[in-house]
Amino acid sequence: MNTQDYINLEEQYGAHNYKPLDVVLSKGKGVWVEDVEGKRYLDCLSAYSALNQGHCHPKIVQAMTEQLQNLSLTSRAFRNDKLGIFYKKLSDMTGYEMSLPMNSGAEAVETAIKVARKWGYAVKGIPKYEAEIIVAAGNFHGRTVTIISFSTEPLYKEAFGPFTPGFKVIPFGDLEALKAAIGPNTAAVMLEPIQGENGVIIPPEGYLRGAADLCKQNNVLFIADEIQTGLGRTGKLFASEYEGVRPDITIIGKALSGGLYPVSAVLADKPVLGLIVPSEHGSTFGGSPLAAVVGTAALEVIEEEKLPERSFKLGKYFMDHLSEINSPHIKEIRGKGLLIGVELKPEAGGARRFCESLQDEGILAKETHTHVIRFAPPLIIDQETLDWALPKIAGVLRQA
Numbered sequence: 001m002n003t004q005d006y007i008n009l010e011e012q013y014g015a016h017n018y019k020p021l022d023v024v025l026s027k028g029k030g031v032w033v034e035d036v037e038g039k040r041y042l043d044c045l046s047a048y049s050a051l052n053q054g055h056c057h058p059k060i061v062q063a064m065t066e067q068l069q070n071l072s073l074t075s076r077a078f079r080n081d082k083l084g085i086f087y088k089k090l091s092d093m094t095g096y097e098m099s100l101p102m103n104s105g106a107e108a109v110e111t112a113i114k115v116a117r118k119w120g121y122a123v124k125g126i127p128k129y130e131a132e133i134i135v136a137a138g139n140f141h142g143r144t145v146t147i148i149s150f151s152t153e154p155l156y157k158e159a160f161g162p163f164t165p166g167f168k169v170i171p172f173g174d175l176e177a178l179k180a181a182i183g184p185n186t187a188a189v190m191l192e193p194i195q196g197e198n199g200v201i202i203p204p205e206g207y208l209r210g211a212a213d214l215c216k217q218n219n220v221l222f223i224a225d226e227i228q229t230g231l232g233r234t235g236k237l238f239a240s241e242y243e244g245v246r247p248d249i250t251i252i253g254k255a256l257s258g259g260l261y262p263v264s265a266v267l268a269d270k271p272v273l274g275l276i277v278p279s280e281h282g283s284t285f286g287g288s289p290l291a292a293v294v295g296t297a298a299l300e301v302i303e304e305e306k307l308p309e310r311s312f313k314l315g316k317y318f319m320d321h322l323s324e325i326n327s328p329h330i331k332e333i334r335g336k337g338l339l340i341g342v343e344l345k346p347e348a349g350g351a352r353r354f355c356e357s358l359q360d361e362g363i364l365a366k367e368t369h370t371h372v373i374r375f376a377p378p379l380i381i382d383q384e385t386l387d388w389a390l391p392k393i394a395g396v397l398r399q400a
């Protein structure tokens, strides 16, 4: 079978809920992937930041393979000998007292919403079923019906109502709007520190700090969705750290498994997460021994290989050199660590064709929101590889 045969198979038998680049990958190692024709590419998407540790990291692969010889799944009906170790690693690394493990990011967001609502009723005393959660326009928190209920992207939402009530949407980056939106029934404010899916949108400096302060003053929980920005991606363990913010709830996923298996978690302290009692919430696969060893190994790699520091340093290097590219198409380059967006002018005709040219040059990146190319390579990348990629990126961005 060649590339076109694989594409035809997918197109014929699979739902068309993605429009992937026409590259069919069959191998991945570190920052490199290889397609079925044997062509090698630098991965500059990292599966939307699930691959911060790189493809098939040997340490995580070994942990997973060993665990597969012993025990994969117990369900939470029984205890297992790996989950407690994973919990403790999460606490030691993040400073939160507790965590609740799930699988996908969307499930962890749903979990955080449930926890915040319960806190709203049990602790804050909001009248039953009146709890409100404030979110920002342009958000991306996942794909479930509840989550799309507060999306502002018509494509994510329009066809799928009726929607879940209890959410208020305010403009991202506007503290006055947030202040005005908080009321007696507000249980939580949930934000992405940087809106990755919305085109790597960075709020004004002081916004997260201000939002967290407003939450504190009004007895409202501050929830950070760090599924994409967390675990080193932006040059700190969590992007919230840039403003000295410690959210009441932090949601992580994606790189929590280094891309080997879906692992997500909600992090909080006992007064919040301790409110959940048996049978109120659960997941068959969440917290399995397999997920626990994969998660623990993925966290160890982040620590041992100093991925946040690497991302900080190399992200700055990458951004500085991208900024030197003299292209009539570039409107703005922005980012933190190795989460970088290159926004093109509308006249450039969309980012897609640039991503296709990058593919020809051996670099895989994906457009986000029509006019933005996101560059988010695995955090294990080195300067030499960036030096290899930069002239190619420059060439593509300069093309007519």
Ligand SMILES: *Cc1c(COP(=O)(O)O)cnc(C)c1O
Residues within 6 Å of the ligand: 048, 103, 104, 105, 106, 107, 109, 140, 141, 142, 143, 192, 196, 197, 225, 226, 227, 228, 229, 253, 254
């Ligand atoms: C990817 C992502 C999610 C959803 O994660 P899934 O694992 O795809 O469900 C939620 N929030 C943010 C910020 C994300 O980037």
